[in-house]
Each structure stands twice: as structure tokens, then as C-alpha cells.
Amino acid sequence: MLAFIVRRLIQSVLVMLAVALVGFALFTYVGDPINNMVGQDTSIEDRERLREDLGLNDPFPVQFFRFVVNAAQADFGISYRHGRPVEDLLVERAPATLELSFAAGLFALFVGVPMGIYTALNRRSWLSKVFLTVSLIGVSLPTFLIGILLILVFSVWLGWLPSFGRGETVQFGWWSTGFLTWDGLTALIMPAITLGLFQMTLIMRLVRAEMLEVLRTDYIKFARARGLSARAVNFGHALKNTLVPVITITGLQLGSVIAFAIITETVFQWPGMGLLFIQAIEFVDIPVMAAYLVLVAFLFVLINLIVDLLYFAVDPRLRVGGGGGQGL
């Protein structure tokens, strides 16, 4: 177990270094950071001095090393556009994105899993067919279109839900939450559904496929042969085995939910990191772009690691190294 964790940690570090390299390459090769910082009238000498001061003339490995060390301390430099430390901007925007992703994840999980179970257990029912058809539409419509359609129906026509922004938030130290006000919650509904819809259909189909697979196994047949109730067989034996692989995929999906939040945040003008990133692209605000890239990669890697550990907790075959077998 320990060896496994150590191995996964080393892998994680390697992945992060690779991403850092990409982020750093952005810095170095896209545009000239000096041009972005100083005005038109700065002299060549001043520019050179600044370049020297910032260490931009140092050899590549030295610069990269400095970038990694700074990044590891959450120091990504100053935003060209906002003139403030990038990490401050991210910390300010993070709660919005994380809350949105969390709500989208919950929506995907708590709607997708029951729908998957239902469609697996009632394969022939018309409701299953409706679910599957609707989910197909959900997968094939682009996110922004779904968002715009929702806004059209629920904000423009019905006027039930706000069409943009986070609504009223409550501040807890540096964390601002929209979970505690009615306004904040209603503002969350449409963005969360928009962001979570794709994952929901994915989870539904995954749960359905896994469950059908599990229902065909010998141990389910044997559980039935032992006279266990349908409930015990379906929800005790089958569901637990279904959820083992589902945990992995769902966990990994949470990473992509955070990444995909960019589009949803743009559609709903949601003040999160994704919107910050889109605006950074418009202004070629390299420090923000690099930081966002590294941060999203970090979240991916972190979630991956947690999922692997969860897997360990659920599946006893991984937990115990197979020992204890007693031959005859």
C-alpha cells in the first residue's frame, strides 16, 4: 500500500513538472513579458535592466527552476492586466468555480446514478427509453447552447431564474459562498445543470453499462440462488460492485468539470477562475494563463490521487496483498 502511494506521488510530481514546463514555455515564448509591463516610452537600457533584474537573461534551466519553485509556493507573478499578484486573483475567484463545480458534480451524481440504476434494472420500460434518448441529446448538444436555451426559457420567458452572475454571496474569511442565500442558490441552478449535464449523462450510461455487466455475473446469479431479496441483490450486491469503477470515472470527471467550467462561466458571466482565464486570453495575460493551467493540472492530479485511495478503501482485493490464501 505504502509503495503504491509513493509510486503514485512520484508520478504526480512528474505530471506536474511537465505541465509546469508548458506553463513556463507560455511565459518565455509567447509575447515579450517586458513589453507587457512597461510603457512605449521606456528606453532600451531600462528595458535591459528590467530584463536582467527579472532574471530573463538567465539560462533556460535556471529560469524554469525558479518558475517551479515560485509556482510551488503559489507565486505566479503579477497579472499584466490587473496589476495584482495572480495568486490573489485566483484565490478571489476560486470559491465561485469550486462551488459551481461541486454543485454540478452533485447534480451529475445524484441524478445520473439513480437514472443509471433505473435504466439497468428496468431495461424494457418506456421511461428507460426516454432517459436514454434524452441523455443522447444531452451528450450531443454543445454546453453553450444548453446554457443559452436554459436562459431563454427560465430567465427570458418564465423569469424564474437570474440569467447571469452569482447572486448575493456571504463572506467567510477569504471564501465567498453563494450557498447561504436564496439569491445565491437560485443563481447556481442553471449554471450547475449546464455544467453537470454532460457528466450526468455520462455517469448514467456508465452506471447502466456497469450494472448490466454486474447483473450477469455468477455471484449475482448465486446471490439470487441463495434466495436473497431482489432489494438485497440489486442494491446490496450489484450496486456496490457497480460503484467501484464508477467512483474512478466520476472522480476524474470532477477534474474535467472544473476545467469545462470555462464555457459555462462565460455563458452565465459567472465570476470564477474560468471567466478570469477567458479574459486573460483576450488580453494575452500570460501569468494568469500559466497559473490557471498549472492549477487545473494540479486539481486533476490531486483528484486522481484521492480516487486511487478511495478505490483502495472500497475494494478489499487491492487492500490486502492477496495473502492468506490457504491451499488444500
Added chain:
Amino acid sequence: MSDPLLSVRDLRVDFPTRRGVLTAVDGVSFDIHPGEILGVVGESGAGKSQTGAAVIGLLEPPGRIAAGDIHLEGQRIDRLSQEQLRKVRGRKIGAVFQDPLTSLNPLYTIGRQLTETIRTHLPLSEAEARDRAVQVLGEVGIPSPADRLDAYPHQFSGGMRQRVVIALALCVNPRLIIADEPTTALDVSIQAQITALLKRLCREHGTAVMLITHDMGVIAETADRVAVLYGGRLAEVGPVDDVVNRPLHPYTEGLMACIPTTHERPPRLAQIEGSMPSLTAMPPGCAFHPRCPHAFDRCAAERPPLFDHPPSAAACWLWAPEGARATERAAS
């Protein structure tokens, strides 16, 4: 003789498919008496497993019982609802399947799988159920059963897992156990032990067994009576000694020709020339006639019913009471 525990009459199992209806089991009848071990033999695809699945009500859709009836202790069980059947399964009829490696849920301890089965059928507390689980595990020969209760299936070897499976089948003392090739997936060196264990336990508890196998050697050693299936039909049924030593049906005769005489690796079924017809190409008349050395005109034209020839019965025209050939054959 006592009333039969299980009575199967003219059982037919159909699989409706796109290419038409496949009849996997066709007009099979047999009885199992309390405490008796009935061996069911036949080549792969002969319909053994489907017969067992029909009895326990676990045919996989689209498979269904298309005709016939099944009685357990005088009660008809082939028309029960799923909920009523559930109370028969496990409680009155236990099952042991072929592969012990896949029969147990890998995510639950064997103790949990035992206690849930026990508590489904008996009004016991969790602690009482655990006591019973320990006792049953001891009976099937798991060393220090109390310590092994919280072990997961993967922590046992194949042979030990099949013992656990047997414990699960026996834990609430059913009247009948359907064992579908219980040793086929096991190492040859363990097969005899497991068969002997099953036989001993069922004798001790007075449990009847429907022992499905394609291994005539196992049948000869274990069963009281034998039913021989061919192409989804019953070829012959009778006491083991008669079927093995004085087979009536030409197919059984072919099977017996390759029963092991030494204790080397038990041979698989008969090397009778040709192979069993597939369900889609079942010949008219007697299903065995294309391979039968004794076939005559009637065999290809008319399907033989089961002719009584006490203590056995065979579905073969040679044993028709009025058949001249039968007397001829019996005399030779």
C-alpha cells in the same frame, strides 16, 4: 418408495430468438427422492444446466419454461411469483455452481455472505447467524472457521472457495441441492475431495442432490440414480448400477464404454462417432439416430417416448414393449 421430493414432468425450456424458438430442454421427466443423489449426465449443450436453472427458477431471459410442471414436496413451483420462488430458493433448494472463483461477491466477507443468507431465511439474530456460519464453515472443512469469517473470497484458494460455496448452499438446511458441475473448474487433485464432501454432508443432513456433470466417473462413484440427457431430451434414467452396467439406451452404452477402469485422470464423455446435433438442426425422430449403431426405419420417422423397463426407463424404440427388436436384443 416414499413420495418424491422433486418431481419434474415433461419439462420444456424454450429460448425465443430471432431465428426462431430454440428448445433447450424438451420433454424431460424425472423424480428425486428425499436424500437421494441424482446424477445428470450428458455432453456439453445437452440441456443439463438449463434443466437445473428451470427447477430453481433462474432461467436467464429470454429462456422460459414453455411446458411441463415441477413439484417440490407436492407443491407446484414452476408457476410461483418471483417473491414466492425466492422463499423456495436457498431455503428449500440450494445451489452450487461451477466456478467457485466467481460465485462469491468479491467485495463482501464470506461471513457477511453467510449471515445474510442465514438471516434471509431463518429468524436469527446477527450473533446467532454468525455462530451458525462458523458451525457450517467447520462442517465443510474450513480450518479455524471463526477466524476466517471476516476474510474476503480472494483470500481463499479455489478448493476452499468451493467449500465456502457449499457452506452457503447448505447453511439453512435445504431439502435439495442443485450442483451444476461443482468440480469442473477445480484442480483435478481437489475434485474428488469436493465431491466426497458434498456427498458426505448431504448424507448427514438427508439432503437430496441433483448432481450435474459430464463426468461419468463422478456419477458412478457418487450418484444413486442417473438421468442421461441427449440433445435436450432424456435418453435414459435409472439406478446407477443398472445404467452403468446394463445400459438400455445405445447412447448410454456408448458413454459407458469409456468409464475409467483405472484411477487415472477421468476421461471426458464418450468418443461416440459424430457429435450431438445443435438445437437448430435437431433431426426428426430420435435425436440420436444419425449416430446410433442400432438405428432402424422407425427411429428417423418417430420420436421414441420413454419406455419403462424397470428399474430403468429409456427413450428408445428398441425398448418399445411391442417391438420385436427389443425382445431380440434382450435375448442376445
